[in-house]
Amino acid sequence: MPPSLRHLIPDLAPMPARERLRAAVGALVGILATGLIGRAALGPSSALPALIAPMGASAVLLFAVPASPLAQPWSILGGNLIASLVGVTVGRLVPDPALAAALAIGVAIALMAALRCLHPPSGAVALTAVLGGSAIHDLGYGFVVWPVGANSVLLLAAALLFNNLTGRTYPHRPAQVPRDHGTADPAPSTRTGFSSADLDAVLAEYGQVLDIGRGDLEAILRRAELRSYRRRSGGTTCADVMSRDVVAVAPGASLHEALDLLRRHRIKVLPVTDERAQVLGIVTQTDLLDKAVWDRGGPRIGLARRLALTLSRGRAPYGCVEDIMTTAVETVRPETTVAEVVLRMADAGLHHLPVVDRWGNLAGIVSQSDLVAALLAEAAEEPEPEQARLPALAATPA
Template sequence: MHFIRSFGPAVPRVSLSEAFRAGVGALTGLGVSGVFLLSPEIDVNTGLYLVAPFGASAVLLFAVPNSPLAQPWSAIVGNTVAAVIGIALSIVIADPVLRIPLAVGLSIMAMILCRAVHPPAGAVAMTAAMSPEAVDHLGFWFALTPVATGTAMLVALAMVYARLTQRTYPFRQFEAAGQSGREDRKPVERLGLSEGELTELLERYRQAFNLGVEDLARLIGAAELQAASHGMGPMVAEDFMSRDLITVRPDTRLAEVADLFRNHRFKSLPVVGPDAKFLGVIFQIHLISEARNDALRLERGFLSAFKRLLDRHREKPIRAGDIMSVAGPRATTQTPIAAFISLMADGTVDAIPVLKSGQVVGIVTQTDIVAAMARQIVRTE
C-alpha cells in the first residue's frame, strides 16, 4: 500500500486562486515576451523567436517562484550555459545519437558547478543539439538570442508579476534586512541558527535544490510556533476573542472613524453592512496611508492633507468603505489559537475578524492572544 501511495501526488493541495495566479502569470509572461521581444514566427536570421523550453521556465518562474531552481541566476545562467554547450557539441559532433544526450549530461554538470541548476536548461541544450540549422545561421549567438534574452525577459516579467500579486521574487536572501528595512529579522525566523548552519542542514539532507536558506528558516520558525501552540490546549477563537464590538458602516465618514480610534484606543474597526454582515476592516494605518497619498498627489504637507481627509464639511467626504481592507485573513469561532499565533507572529497582522454565517461576532487582536497565553500559563503552574 505504501509503495502504491508513493506514486500519488507529492505536492500539497493549493487553492484555486493560487492555480489561477500561476496560470495567468505564465500566460502573461510568455504573451508579453512574444509581443514585445520575441517574434512568435521562427526566424533563424534574427534569432528572435520563442523556444519550447521557455514554457518550462515559465512554470518555475510563475508557479514556484520561491524555488532555488527558479531564481534569476539559475534561470538565466542555467539556460545560457546549456545553450553554449549544445551549440558547441553541434559543431564538433555530427552524430545526433551521441550529441544530444551528451549535451544534456554536460549541461547538468556545468549548471551544478555554476550553482545555476534550472531544469528547463536541459531542454535548451537538447534544442540546440537537435537544431543544427539554427546553429549554422547563428552560431554561439543562439545562446544570446533567443535564449539569454528571452529568459531575462521572462525573469523581469516574473519580478513585476510577483510584486503585483503580493509575492516575493527573487526570494529575499538570508542576510537581507527584515520587512521594516532594519537588521532585525521576523520573529518566526529568529532561530539562533546561522546561515552556515542552515545551509549545512540543506546539504546534509540533499535539499539544496528544493529549498533556499530563507525558506528553511521560515519553515523551522513556523514549526516551532505550531509545536508551542500545542501546549495551549484546545483553545479556539470563541474562548478568547473580543465580543463587545464597535463597528462602522461603509458610509461612515473618516472623521467619525478617527474619533472612534481616538476615544477607544482601537487599532482596527470592522466594517459591517445590514444584519452585521462583515464587509472589511479599517486599520489606523489606512488613515495614515490615505493622508500620505493625498499629500503626494496634491503636493501639500502631511498634516494639511490629514486635516483635509477628516474635514467634516468636505463636499465629497471619504468614507470607511473607500479605504477598508477586504483581503485580510478571517477566522471562525472554531479556529484554533495555533492559527492566530502563526498569522500574528511576524507582526504583519494586528487583528483578525471572527465570522459566523457571514456575520462578524468577534475580533482577535494581539492583546487577546497575549491574555489567552497568560491565562494558560497561570492554569498550568
C-alpha cells in the same frame, strides 16, 4: 512493491487533481502559443525552427512547479542563454561530438550555478547546440537569439500570464519575513524553536541543492512548528477570548470624533466599519500621530497629505477618518486558534486584530491582553507532568 525498491520512487507531496489539470493546461497553452507565434514570426518558408525540444522541459517547471527556484524568470532566461552560448562555443572548438557534448553540459552547469540561474532544461539546450546537426550549426551564435532566446521569452510571457490568471503568483515571491523593528533582537517567532541561523547551518551541513526556496522552506517549517504547538496546546479560539462590544467608527467621522472615542474608552485602535458592519479599515493612535498634523485645534489633514489624497482619489479629502485609516487590514475568524493569532501578531508587530465572521462583518477584536490571559489560563489548566509528581509522591508518608 518490495521495501528495497521504494526508494526508487520520489517522495513527492500529493498533487491535487485541480493542480494537475492547471499544470497540464498551462503547458499546453504555453507551448502552443510559443510555437504559433514563432511560426508566424518566421513565416512558412523559413529554415529556422519555430520551437526547440528543451522548451517542453522548461514548460514542466514553469507550469507544474512555478514556485521552484529553478523555474523563475532569471533561471529560464539566464540558464538557456548561457547554455546556448557555451554549446555553440564548445561545438566550434571541439571536433569530437561526444567530448564536446560532455564539456558543454559540464561548463554550462558550472556557470549557471555560479550565476544563480540553474535551469535543468538548459542542459538540453547546450546539448542541442552541439548535436543539433547542420541546421543548428549553420546558425552559429544566431542560435542564441533564435530559437533559444525567442522561445524562452515567449514561453516566459505565457507563464507570467497563465500562472497569475489562474491564481499562482509568478514570479514566485518568497514567504513574508517577520517585520524588522530596527533592533538587534530577532523576530518574536524565532526566539523559541529553531532560528534562521539554525536553518542556515543545517542547510550548509546538508550540502545539496534543494528544489525549494530557503524562505519557503523556513515558512513551511514554522507552520509545521505552529501546527504542532496547536495540537499540543489547548483549543482556545478567538471566539473564547475576543471583546465583542467593540467601539467602531464610521469612515466619514471627523478626526476629532475618532480621537474622542480613543480617549473616552481608553483604547488604542478603532475598526472602521460601514452601516452593515463591514470592516473597511482600522485607525490607531499611530495613524493619528503620523498621518495628521496637530495644532491647538487638534488633529487635521496637512497640506502634503491633502495633495497626495487629492491626486490618488481625484477629489479633495474631507478631513475624516477615511483620510488616515489603514485599509490593508489583517483580520482573523472566530474559529482561529489563539496559538495562530499569537504568531501572526508577534511577527507583524500588531497589538490588535479585528475578528470578522464569514460575511466579513465585525464580530469582535482580539488584543495582546486577551492573548496573555488566554495563554495563562491554558498553562494553569495543564496537568502536572508525571515526572514532576514522582518526588512529591515518594516523600508522602504512608
